[in-house]
Amino acid sequence: MKKRAESMAENRAKLLAAARKAFAAHGYAAASMDELTSSVGLTRGALYHNFGDKKGLLSAVVDQIDSEMADYAHQLGAQAGDAWQGLLVEGTAYIEMALNPEVQRIVLLDGPAVLGDPSQWPSQSSCLQSTRQTVVKLIADGTMQQVDAEAAARLLNGAALNAALWVAASPEPKTVLPKAIEAFRVLAGGFLAKAN
Amino acid sequence: MKKRAESMAENRAKLLAAARKAFAAHGYAAASMDELTSSVGLTRGALYHNFGDKKGLLSAVVDQIDSEMADYAHQLGAQAGDAWQGLLVEGTAYIEMALNPEVQRIVLLDGPAVLGDPSQWPSQSSCLQSTRQTVVKLIADGTMQQVDAEAAARLLNGAALNAALWVAASPEPKTVLPKAIEAFRVLAGGFLAKAN
DNA sequence: AAATTTGACATACGAACTGTATGCCAGATA
DNA sequence: TATCTGGCATACAGTTCGTATGTCAAATTT
The missing domain is CATH 1.10.10 (Arc Repressor Mutant, subunit A)
Incomplete structure (x- = not known):
């Protein structure tokens, strides 16, 4: 009963x-x-x-995983020294999390194909929201150049997640992962305000 | 007969x-x-x-579109002043091409979901090959920092194509597109060697 | 040039899957 | 206690893919 x-x-x-x-x-x-x-x-x-329907079930699953990812990455980023380091840590965390087959298959491959672009998911993609917040802060305090926050968040996440797909598909992930992370950090540096 | x-x-x-x-x-x-x-x-x-089978047909279609994209982008990039400008032009071209629904749906969404990561497609993804070549050249002549060429190409392409998905899904693509391109160019600048 | 063989494509069949319409019964309500 | 709601099971219809088999024009052989 x-x-x-x-x-x-x-x-x-x-x-x-x-x-x-x-x-x-x-x-x-x-x-x-x-x-x-x-x-x-x-x-x-x-x-x-x-x-x-089947799509609704996928949507619920994607929502769940996406939230878990955002929580974890955000928490990790908050522990970093400053906000900029936090952003890099977040990005690195996404790359590493995307090596998990569950994340990869469901959120990165099937998710977009079935549900469309993450920015129009019901959950609005917590991952994107999280990094966008950090970006807004970094632009406000002058650490980052004045670019569109939404665009910057999208590019950073896109680069990170795409890098992860590449690492996972490579024959030797362990060897390639550090290269991907290193390249990501160098690339992200492009957003830093020029030191004058 | x-x-x-x-x-x-x-x-x-x-x-x-x-x-x-x-x-x-x-x-x-x-x-x-x-x-x-x-x-x-x-x-x-x-x-x-x-x-x-059905997958084989998709594979052939993806191959065709991917080749057309790489040809066009490469050709456009070659007309630019120097190789670095060429890389930016290529990236911009990818963003714009990915606004085409055919490219978006087939190459960016269904392609990876059905065939797996682009780096292991039969065509090896002509787009990736093309930008990788440019990156190798730019690292050799000292324009770009010494990062893994494969990784850099993947990150740049990933960022560009992801940006395009975002633009296309946005309510006002015309307004958002320039923001995406601008942000992409700023971000890519991260790979530039520090001027000493 | 006639006979034979090949192979590109059509046809027929079987198995699997999704989504809906209907039925049933435990648990909520009065 | 009697009635009703609704969460879930069951049964059914419509599609779809992949394969196995058949067919006929074109190529090959003699």
């Missing part, structure tokens, strides 16, 4: 967890909803009732 | 052209192979004989 809402929340969580696994393992297109739901003792009925 | 090879080449070209349209219009997943083939007076028999 569980409460109604409680058991429903449990099922939602079960489905989300199963979807994370299934999407990461087989990719969005090849993930079978029948298999996914039965793996947690439910049927597609529960899925379509809770998430509307 | 056409020659065998000739009529086969015609059919291949017809299918490729139809696939470009269909993939761009509906996306890879939603593009029906029956509809696509019958639109040029053929059946799926011709398709599976020529391209193996």
Whole structure:
């Protein structure tokens, strides 16, 4: 005799967890909803009732992972010495997190293909929001040149995440990762205000 | 009484052209192979004989578009004053080309999701090869800092193409495009060797 | 030049998947 | 206690891809 809402929340969580696994393992297109739901003792009925359709389920999963990433990166960045170092740390963190197959497959590959550009996701992409905030601060205090904050955030994130895809696809990720991080930091330096 | 090879080449070209349209219009997943083939007076028999499977067809289309992009960008870059300006022109060209829905949908969204990271495409991504060459030259002549050429090319391309996705998804692309280009050029400046 | 073979493409079939429409029953409500 | 709501299961319809088989024109051989 569980409460109604409680058991429903449990099922939602079960489905989300199963979807994370299934999407990461087989990719969005090849993930079978029948298999996914039965793996947690439910049927597609529960899925379509809770998430509307397959795309809705992906959207929820992307939202969850994206939030976790933003939280972690933001927290790491806040520990850095100054805000500029924080930005670099954040970027580095994105590169490293994107080596996780779950992040890569779901957020970087299938996410944009199925849901469209991250900037128009329901979650508005927490990752982008987070780095945008930092950028705004850095422009205000004169550390960064006066460029469009949104654009700068997009470029930094795009570069970082793309670098991660490259590292992950390379035959020797361990060797290539430091090169990617180094190049990212050098590149990001372009935004620094010229010292006069 | 056409020659065998000739009529086969015609059919291949017809299918490729139809696939470009269909993939761009509906996306890879939603593009029906029956509809696509019958639109040029053929059946799926011709398709599976020529391209193996649906993925093979996408691969061929991506290859074609990617080559066209690289050719155009490289040609434009070569007209610039010096090699550094050429790199910036190339990057700008990628941003502008990626506003084309065909490029965006097929090469930037569905391509990576279905075929994996561009660096492991059969074509090896002509776009990446092209900018990598320029980067190598610029490092050799001391214009750019000594970073890994592959990494630099990946970061620049990633930033540019990602910026384009952002511009295209924005409500007012015309207004946002110049901001993206400006930010890209500032960012790329990070790779410049420090003037001593 | 006639006969034979090849292979490019069409046709037919099977399996899988998504989304919807309907039914059922535990738990909420009165 | 009786009624009702709604979360979830079940059954069904419509598509789609990939393969296996057939066919006929064009190339090859004799």
